[in-house]
Amino acid sequence: MSGQESVAGSDLNEIEQMDKKHVFGTWSFQSEVSPTQVTTASGYTFSDASGNEFIDFSGQLMCSNLGHSAERIEDAVATQVKESAYVAPSYTTEARAKLGKKLAEVTPGNLSKTFFSTSGTEAVEAAIKIARFYTGKQKIISRYRSYHGATYGSISVTGDPRRLASEPGIPGTIKAPDPYAYGSSLDPMQSLDYIEEMLELEGGTVAAILVEPIVGSNGILVPPDEYLPRLKRIAHEHGALLICDEVMSGFGRTGNWFGCDVFDVEPDIMTMAKGLTGAYQPLGATIVNETIADHFEDNMLCHGHTYSGHPVAVAAGLAAIETYQQEDLINRAKERGEYLETQLADLAADHPSVGDTRGVGLFHGIELTRSSEERVPFGTREDKISKGGTIVDDVAKEAYENGVYVANMINTLIIAPPLTITEREIDAAIAALDTALETSDAAMDGVSETTEE
Ligand SMILES: Cc1ncc(COP(=O)(O)O)c(C=O)c1O
CATH class of the missing domain: 3.40.640.10 (Type I PLP-dependent aspartate aminotransferase-like (Major domain))
Structure with a gap:
């Protein structure tokens, strides 16, 4: 059986199951760990064992500044x-x-x-x-x-x-x-x-x-x-x-x-x-x-x-x-960063659950809120060390299902793509986030009551 086939009764393939059994996941309750096998990475994308391709909008752990084929x-x-x-x-x-x-x-x-x-x-x-x-x-x-x-x-x-x-x-x-x-x-x-x-x-x-x-x-x-x-x-x-x-x-x-x-x-x-x-x-x-x-x-x-x-x-x-x-990547990051900032401003204008966007260059955060006026977060510091996910995790998961990997921490989505990223990939990633943020918009305080009326 190849490592790329899923094991009966599990979403994980053979390699992922082996990994889960024998390798600790970092900063996690081990029962919640669900490793994805990455098979290839190139430019600003990477692919899993089932052949799904993702835009790497956070440069993995905000470290793949040069993309995946330098x-x-x-x-x-x-x-x-x-x-x-x-x-x-x-x-x-x-x-x-x-x-x-x-x-x-x-x-x-x-x-x-x-x-x-x-x-x-x-x-x-x-x-x-x-x-x-x-x-x-x-x-x-x-x-x-x-x-x-x-x-x-x-x-x-x-x-x-x-x-x-x-x-x-x-x-x-x-x-x-x-x-x-x-x-x-x-x-x-x-x-x-x-x-x-x-x-x-x-x-x-x-x-x-x-x-x-x-x-x-x-x-x-x-x-x-x-x-x-x-x-x-x-x-x-x-x-x-x-x-x-x-x-x-x-x-x-x-x-x-x-x-x-x-x-x-x-x-x-x-x-x-x-x-x-x-x-x-x-x-x-x-x-x-x-x-x-x-x-x-x-x-x-x-x-x-x-x-x-x-x-x-x-x-x-x-x-x-x-x-x-x-490759003059420092200046390029500045230029691309200005473009990213305008796209994030549009995203914030369209989604009430976006409380704040902030950053410099290709280093930005989208902070979410369940109440724009009170600035109540969806994810708290306590959630970070507790079992179970938050709405912020759900938004990141939704983006992932739409082909964009974006890291998140506590209450903020972290955008830090490879400095080589193009405007086209930024647009594609923003479009996936645009869809994903509907999840947090729908979870805002008072939204379900309004819909039920
Ligand atoms: C600002 C800062 N300092 C230190 C570290 C630790 O680096 P490492 O995980 O390579 O030990 C990190 C990791 O994310 C970091 O963001």
Whole structure:
């Protein structure tokens, strides 16, 4: 029996059943896991084992920035595997040195020296340790609506509800409110006043403030222009570093190289992963400015991994950056992003359950509401860690049935397609969402009563 036939009495085929039995699904009640076998992916689409094709409107986990057929990266990986698949981190390779130099060029200002790892969470772990080693202080302020990774340090600085099962986590982590104009009782700049007061009350004991410049999975939260510059200023006034987590917002997503470029801010430390290789290889990176780099000339950098600077991963990273540059993808994301924004505005105008659309470049969120006036969400933070789906899940499912994959989290659909996407695919995906949003429109408070009358 081929893996593509479904097993009697189940919607899952043989491979999917085998996977469900022997492989854990992430962040899930295992009884609810229902893996789909993907057999091919190309350009901005991927296909399942039954031959259904989907537009990848979220770049998988907001990481396939270069689509699914970036030849330069495919070739670089194949060549590197043949030349030397692995050497220990005490050796170097041409790609590792060149990628380090490229990152110093494309990141802002004085960011100049990189520690390589294999994921976003490891990039954040390195940033936390480096900030603590450099400042000699322990505390890290991060925000409630944030995600920084699943390992112990990163989940401890994460604010979203996925952290709760792992608490109390590492010591010295403190949470602050967020710049969330649509859904918080504090306006964004008031939330910053709150952080300033926290810094004062902590009395100079904070090593760093860690933020996603534009919050990703927690709802695509774009702060006002003056937010990030002021955050950096108040951090420095209190002897704390600014760490920007660019794991999701980096590498062209916003129509700029990095999310912090939108606000013209140079952090002291920056973390990267996802778009760094366009997800062709697992690679994380933590880059620091020259002053911090110099500190470790005579203070040990007490950190490392077997796969730090893995030759195949850094070869993919170097080829990815060359692809962004040679295909002018950062500017292209800006242009396509403007088009996407107009389409989303039309969608919002047609669907009362769309409470808010927001974003920059090809990084947008559609936040849903069951009541436009009260801004009541369909999905809550509690739902994220409870059994069963929400109306937001139903909307995503409906779009999927109409051939469009769109990720969703808590109460927001997350749009982050490959930067190579064309206007035609954007139109097709928006049309599928247009149909899918009828599900949430119909579930709004008062709608069924009105229909029954
Ligand atoms: C902003 C941010 N930081 C860190 C991470 C963790 O990255 P990874 O899943 O590669 O460990 C993520 C993952 O989505 C993220 O969005």
